[in-house]
Amino acid sequence: MSKEKVILAYSGGLDTTVIIPWLKENYDYDVVAVCIDVGQGDDWGKIKQRALDTGASSCYVVDAREEYITDFIWPALKANAIYEDRYLLGTSTARPLIAKILVDYARQEGATAICHGATGKGNDQIRFELTIKAFAPDLKIIAPWRIWDIQSREEEIEYLEKRNIPVPMKKDQSYSRDENIWHLSHEGLELEETENEPNWKHMLQLTVVPEEAPEAGEYVEVGFEHGIPVSVNGKKMGALELMKELNKIGGRNGVGLVDIVENRVVGMKSRGVYETPGGAILYFAHEQMDHLCLDRDTYFFKQQASLKMSELIYNGRWYTRLMESLMAFMDTAEQNVTGTVKMKLYKGSIRGAGSSSPYSLYNANIASFTTGDLYDHHDAEGFITLFGLPLKVRAMMEQATGQGQAVEAKALKQRPTE
Numbered sequence: 001m002s003k004e005k006v007i008l009a010y011s012g013g014l015d016t017t018v019i020i021p022w023l024k025e026n027y028d029y030d031v032v033a034v035c036i037d038v039g040q041g042d043d044w045g046k047i048k049q050r051a052l053d054t055g056a057s058s059c060y061v062v063d064a065r066e067e068y069i070t071d072f073i074w075p076a077l078k079a080n081a082i083y084e085d086r087y088l089l090g091t092s093t094a095r096p097l098i099a100k101i102l103v104d105y106a107r108q109e110g111a112t113a114i115c116h117g118a119t120g121k122g123n124d125q126i127r128f129e130l131t132i133k134a135f136a137p138d139l140k141i142i143a144p145w146r147i148w149d150i151q152s153r154e155e156e157i158e159y160l161e162k163r164n165i166p167v168p169m170k171k172d173q174s175y176s177r178d179e180n181i182w183h184l185s186h187e188g189l190e191l192e193e194t195e196n197e198p199n200w201k202h203m204l205q206l207t208v209v210p211e212e213a214p215e216a217g218e219y220v221e222v223g224f225e226h227g228i229p230v231s232v233n234g235k236k237m238g239a240l241e242l243m244k245e246l247n248k249i250g251g252r253n254g255v256g257l258v259d260i261v262e263n264r265v266v267g268m269k270s271r272g273v274y275e276t277p278g279g280a281i282l283y284f285a286h287e288q289m290d291h292l293c294l295d296r297d298t299y300f301f302k303q304q305a306s307l308k309m310s311e312l313i314y315n316g317r318w319y320t321r322l323m324e325s326l327m328a329f330m331d332t333a334e335q336n337v338t339g340t341v342k343m344k345l346y347k348g349s350i351r352g353a354g355s356s357s358p359y360s361l362y363n364a365n366i367a368s369f370t371t372g373d374l375y376d377h378h379d380a381e382g383f384i385t386l387f388g389l390p391l392k393v394r395a396m397m398e399q400a401t402g403q404g405q406a407v408e409a410k411a412l413k414q415r416p417t418e
Contacts, residue, residue, distance in 0.1 A: 003030045005111040006142065007102050009128070010035050010059065012047035015117035017168050018156045019144050020054045023115060027142075031115075033059040034105050038068045038094045039181025039243075054165055060105060065181055068097050069239040072318075073182055073279075077286055078227040078330045078337075079302070081310035086260045088276045088283060089313050090183025095124055096318035099131035106139055113140035120146040123265045127316030134319040175203065181243050183256075183276040191271045198259055198273050206247060206275040210254030210348030217346035219353060220249050222285040224341070227334030229282055243278050250277025253345035265315050284350045285341040292360050293337045302333055 006023060010016045010033035023031050033051040035044055044061045051059040072093040083089055102114050114132055118124035120143065129141050150156055160167050176187040184206050190196040200209050223231035230236060232245050250256050256277040264270050290299060309326045317323060339357025343350050366374045397403075 003028060004113070005030045005032055005057075005109050006113040006115050007106045007109065007111045008033050008056070009098060009102055009114070009116045010047070010051050010056070011040075011117070012042060012050055012168060013117075014153060014156050014167070014169050015145075017050065017054055017165065018150070018159055019115060019117055020051065020056055021163055021165065022144055022148060022159075023142070024055050026148075029113070030057040031055060032057060032105065032109050032111060034102055035059065035061045036098045036101050037061065037063045037065060038097065039065050040179045050166075050168065062101055064097060064101060065240050066238075068094060069181060069243055072097055073243075074228050074239070075327050075330065076309075076313060077229075077279075077282055078334050079306045079309045079326070080283065080287055080290065081306050081313055082283070083310045083314045084260065084262050086258050087262060087272075087274060087314075088183065088258075088279045089310065090180060090274060090276060090279070091124065091178045091185055092127065092313045092316075093182065094178075094180050095127035095316065096131045099128045100135060100319075102128075103132060103135045103139070106136060111139070113142055115142040115144065118143065118145065121264075121266060121268065122270075123314070123316070126265050127318075130316040131319055179205075181240070181247075182279050183274055185275075186273040187270065191273060194261060194271055203273060204257075204275060207251045207257055207277050208254050210257070213252065213254035213347045217344055218249065218253055219342060219344055220246075220281060221340055221342045222246075222282065223339070224286065224289050225338050227286065227289070227330070227337040229285070231340075246278030246281050248277075250279075250281050250345065251275075253277075254348040255345055255350055256280030257348065281343065281345070281350065284343060284352075286337075288341045288352055288355045289337050289339055289357065292339065292355050292357050292362060294333065295361060298333050302330070305329060 006027065006029040008016065008019060008023065008031050010020075012035065016033075020031050020033070023029050033048075033056040035047055035051070037044060048059045048061055076089055076093050081089060083092070099114075099116075102116075105111070106114055114136075116125065116128045118128055125143055125146070129143075132139060132141055144150075150159060157167050175189055175191075178185045186198075186203050190199055221231075221233050222229050223234070223236075229242055232242055232249075237245065256275060256279060258274040258276070259271075260274070261269050261271045290302070294302065305326050309323065309330075312318070312320065312323045312326070336359035337357075338359055339355060341355040342353040344353045363374070
């Protein structure tokens, strides 16, 4: 009788390398490892061999980079979705795609369970499992960090050493990292104490320390069509090529570094450092385009929708009706967000250097200080009269009832005297 199969989200890192023998010892499953490339830059040939050598019965490598960018990064970018004002949702956007692919392979292999290496304290367990439940509520989910007795990375290393399994990391380079084509995150070590400055030179991999960026800085221009980036410095590019190019440009100029203490879904605060060089450029540029092309009401409502969308993404609720509806709104709102934005990058900073669009709502004839035919200064008087009518009516009522005198007397009493 053949064994039941479990699909393991395999990265080749410490956690998932430990999980393969642990699954075999505790469940007697056939372990099918699935490596999903969302831009980690890993040597997938070596990682696949490591999975097989560690005990996996088979291992698949899936190139999902283009799909990740077009179906997950671009929708978040179009919404200007940012979690807690700083985090550009690098890990959060990738997890739903990874989980969906795991379900696809579970169906292909006839597996009865899916296993992931997310910790019991983190957000990723939620993101993985909500997506799995959305597509395959019948599958069992195994989360070893919520089950086993292993308490630390040191114990994981000891676990592998006792079984003569090579440890896939250096002991002195034990940041908890997540990398994809959009970002690289760092947690652990000195970051666990909020009073410590990050060890930037030891940590950074995509981005130079801003102080070491070129003195001259660099100009970069990004072109958009319907809210989606399509060109860099006048050259049309596919999604993957564009992201690689902007990561290089942003990285060498030290942009996109974030050190944040954020609120996890599970209720605790955590500290992380994020490198998002290309993403920082795109978010800045896209915001510039929105300011140029969106009318006031749409822009104000989009700000509110963006906050909700960032919350949904962070909380792992990508595959929900509300998320689908918000993305539909963003698609409509962004129909005319087409044009180019030029920026100056300088030692970690980004500033605008001009933008243009055939759908620009900026009209120099109206905005100019010079009086023109499209705007009569005298019209402002009637507008202000109507716009301020509620204030005037209230003030008249307060005067008639004496409330206004009481409010004025209280304000005078509270005013500091010399």
